[in-house]
Amino acid sequence: MLEKSIVEEVLGLALSSGGDFSEIFAEDRRTNNITLESGRVEKSLSGRDFGVGVRVFKGFTSTYTYTTDSSREGLLKAARNAAEAMSGSPSVRPQPFAAEPISPLHAIRWYPTQVAKSDKVGVMKQAYEIAKNYHAAIQQVMVYYFDEEQNVFIANSEGKWIEDQRVRSRLMIHSTATDGHKVESGSYGPGAHKGFEFMKHLDLRHYAGEASRIAVTMLGAAPCPSGKFPVVIDNEFGGVIFHEACGHGLEATSVAKHNSVFSDRIGEKVAPDLVTYIDDGTLQNEWGSITIDDEGEKTRRNVLIEQGILKGYLIDRFNSRRMGMAPTGSSRRQSYRFAPTSRMTNTFIAPGESTPEEILGSTEYGIYAKYMGGGQVNTTTGDYNFAVKEGYLIENGKIGAPIKGATLIGNGPKTLQLVDMIGNNLAHGAGMCGSLSGSIPVNVGQPMLRVSEMTVGGTKGDE
């Protein structure tokens, strides 16, 4: 993507004021976004992102500059700007490059740029028809299509020279249902680190049907009661709870400065024995998977919590300095516009032994959260919140009436201690995660599980 002599020059200049490590990240990305509304293509947008970022470390100081000007002058200017925050004379010389061939972990069969846009629209229309015809109450269906081919190049002053390609596809179905008075919505957004083969093999009947089923079900839902209840969270995207309550708090971003509720606790018992929590960027072709991270490190399976014991964190190169621990292949960024930092890939709770029937059956009264929406956490206090998209009451061990408007709030470390049953039906769901280095694709996952008590904020008031 860039010439060797220029890369050498840039990495050298970046170290000219005493920096001890320099890195260059270049990106060339093609994207397509198509929107189908009421069965018609309303918007279709294609683009090419192209930019370069230069990063320099000196001890615990890190500087980053990025530019869309990839000419020699543009890159040298970026390197000078990155060096400018430091003062001193050069102490480190860039090492000769040792190009690393990579064996892609996630094979791509059908590149999105090779597929006619009208074929992509064909998939969207099928999804539309299924969702629209699901029920007479469906008022409107929007279908969003997204694909990208991202080519990255990473080189650093320690001799790294590596290239990678990430290809991703995602379909989002958003249904709106009305009974003439109320309006409710439902959505589903499967995605993968795959090309158009993903769309071709996607079970549209399931995903588009589910989006409409949720919307229609919510029309008949009663306001959620408020209070403290046992909560059974279903598998797949339900894993967002531990993504928020726990995953973010294990990222070096907050751990390194001792600001996280999980800082300095390796080896401590932070959860019941039945909880094992894993981040694994190598899962074949999953939405959150990568072959190498955005610093050029191979991704791996990182066991974060094993049978309740805190085993590790997600660590990037810069924070590894503060922490004195090795990087974990977890450094990610939205694009060249962000310095990379420790982030999740595919994070999930490992399966347990209970069947879903056992979990529900042993819950006398509580909330069953079938589909979760997004959430948020304050990693310093551990306080989190997230929304239930489709919820039900559990009465006498049986799924009862649907409820709406539930938000679950709580404290990550405390909630973790209250997990008392874990199912055997692990599944993963695709999402976008926003944090310091931008918005990135991640999977969240878990089997069905139960938390013995959570605070549920609903519109119905006190029970």
Added chain:
Amino acid sequence: MNVESFSHKLLEAGKRFGYADMELYYERVKTFGCQIFQSEIDKYESSEVSGVSFRGVFEGKMGYAFTEKIAEDSIPFLLENAKENAQIIEDEEAEDIFSGSERYREQTYYSSELQQVSIQDQVRLLLDIERLILAYDARVTGTNRCMLESSEKERTILNSKGLDLKDLQNSLTLYISVIVKSEGQTKTGTYIKITKDFHSLHPEDIARQAAEEALRQLGSRSIRSRAYPVLLRNDMAAALIQTFSPVFSAENTQRGHSLLRDKVGASIGASALNIVDDPNLPDGVCSRNFDGEGFATQRLQIVENGTLLSLLHNRKTAKKDNTESTGHAHKSSYKGSVTVAPSNLYVEPADKSYEELVSSMDEGVIITHLAGLHSGANTISGNFSLAARGYYVEKGQIQFPVNQMTIAGNFYDVLHSIQDVGSDLEFSHPTAASGCIGSPSLLIKELSVTVE
């Protein structure tokens, strides 16, 4: 290749390719950002990026494509992709390229004083703030964030119908998050300020406000979960309105995503409610003389004494509703297509100060922080259930901070149940999609409150 010769070549090549009318939207953004941690520069970031959005009418339909690589090899990429995009569009309302408004304001929203503030002065400000925060109180244990970002943005719209518009904007954002600990409780407090006036930033005031925001939450207790009168402090009132501001967009009423469809002329809120969009505020961070498709901007009264007077329109939505564009065509950047969004949209302030509103409350809850706005709010139905922090009030006095809670209700009901509007107008931090949203503190009759 510079952007002028690129534009020229692209328009020439586009004509040969078969495009009727074409437009280029060019943006150049420069930023500087810095974060301090324990008196050291922890992060230091600068950037200069630019990109071009191309759109053109091919066989009667509009196609879009963008690139960040301003080079020869991007020209066929743009022309071919925009053509393929035009060919799959099935929208009934044909978009067209705009030949321009009759006249444009010549107001400037660029502060050359701000542009001249040195990096050293910006770093010194952060160092001062961090030092003052750490010294403010023994319970302060550190900062999560002590950072700023200054940015400068240039926009150009150039089309084959002769339109050629340019403007320049700049602003500085300060973001501070303080950690305090006492008796086993850990709390954080946030301070965000976005301004064009560097000299209005006084380290003592900022440090005090940021630290107090965190300290005032210590000793939080639970209260009974039920419905309470709620005072939404100005920044949180603005955050809630920002989340629901898409309901004022005609694009959303037309697609059935806003319940304000067919409500122009009807009462949608309490008589105390007045909402304005003013794109020409001298200090407005989202101020502009022309919108995302080159339409001249002007002040718009959206709600007057509770009555909805107008929605926000671009040229396409206006045509559909048989009205005029209000100058609210929006492009989040050169990567976005034309949508509808506010510029500086705000609830007009009334008479009472924040303190007067507090003392007017017999019993209730003040909301000083909201979380989960991206997930706990349904902009279609108006329902929301959000994580919140704040204080419990009795007999006009703040009694104590409340444990993490949720507040739940419906945005459309909130508009009707506004009992009092404060005088303390404050703008929230804009996002690429939302524009700048402002509000004074709002006293709401009641919301459902659940406490941990």
